[in-house]
Amino acid sequence: MTRTTRTETAAADAPAAAPGALGRLLLTGDPVQALRLRQSGLALLLMAVSVGLLQYAVWVGAAEPAPIAWWTLYSVGGLVAAWLAIRSGWSARLADPALTVPQMVYAIACAAVGYALLGPLRGMVMTVLALILMFGMFQLRGRTAMWITAYALLLFGLAMAGMAKLRPEVYRPAVELGHFMMLLCMLPAVTLLAERMTRIRRRLRLQRQELAEALQKIQALATRDELTGLLNRRHMQTLLEQERQRRLRSGQAFCLALIDIDHFKQINDGHGHGAGDAALREFASAAQQAIRGTDVLARWGGEEFVLLLTDTSMPPAQAAVERLRERIAALVVIQAGRALNLTISAGLTESLPQENLAQTLERADKLLYRAKAEGRNRVVVG
Secondary structure, X not given: OOOOOHHHHHHHHOOOOOOOHHHHHHHOOOHHHHHHHHHHHHHHHHHHHHHHHHHHHHHOOOOOHHHHHHHHHHHHHHHHHHXXXXXXXXXXXXXXXXXXXXXXXXXXXXXHHHHHHHHHHOOHHHHXXXXXXXXXXOOOOHHHHHHXXXXXXXXXXXXXXXXXXXXOOOOXXXXXXXXXXXXXXXXXXXXXXXXXHHHHHHHHHHHXXXXXXXXXXXXXXXXXOOOOOOEOHHHHHHHHHHHHHHHHHHOOOOEEEEEEEOOHHHHHHHHOHHHHHHHHHHXXXXXXXHOOOOOEEEEEEOOEEEEEXXXXXXXXXXXXXXXXXXXXXXXXXXXXXEEEEOOEEEEEEEOXXXXXXXXXXXXXXXXXXXXXXXXXXXXXXO
């Protein structure tokens, strides 16, 4: 299974220009995969810089052409192989699909060999090493960054000690010791900086998550009734007006029902407001299970609700509201050890093209009043 890092996910979510044909060929159309390939391409670019430095050493006579040619072949070839492994999708099965750590390990080994080949100009490799570490350190967790640092110190320490023994006239031991001490100070500092940047990124990520959650809560408060979780009146009015406009354009009717929980005041007075709140929540839960996924139920106020039946005319709308009424009549609310039975009354009407939303709601309200007057626990259609 492909594992995507948080850094890759964030980068993939960021807007990017649509790639051309060449871009799709090199980077694919997958934004996460494209990010991995760009990182690998950056590693290749850094290696190209290293090749240029070593070729300069050959040009000025500080290094032998043949070893540098072999070094170039292996160094560039290894990173090209990594790029191809990513591009082909083979690396997706690995824990590190971007091959960040393998590429760093390989590049550091190449840099250590380059140090041994450059002779008097070997100090140029220090810059290359710093670039290699900067390439990957900010993508790694602290523990991995620490062992990469230890690995780099070990390889360069061996290269320095070996060359000081083999060619002391060029790699003077005192100078090599100084170089190693410089690395001993520089590399842990880079690791600490990378760890600090990782912590900052993690903190920023958490802050973004908290902000997103806060915005979701604000949006929910703006559109949802806190007690029942249903849409609130303000948001439902917007949806109803949108449905009315759609009805004018398409000619497709919709139906609207005003629903009232029967004798709700007696529940509050006789059993307390806690029982009333429980009744509202149980009604909302049962009603949402009884209606279609395309229909919308909202709390209109108190114990009154509005049901929008989209793309529906009579008699299917009447059958749907009757099923809802029967579902609620079979509902038993347990509160403080006592069983409460609920029933509802509903006024159901179909939208008319010549009337506005207020007129449709007024007709439904009159039908609801009739349902109550006729004995409740019924649906009156008009």
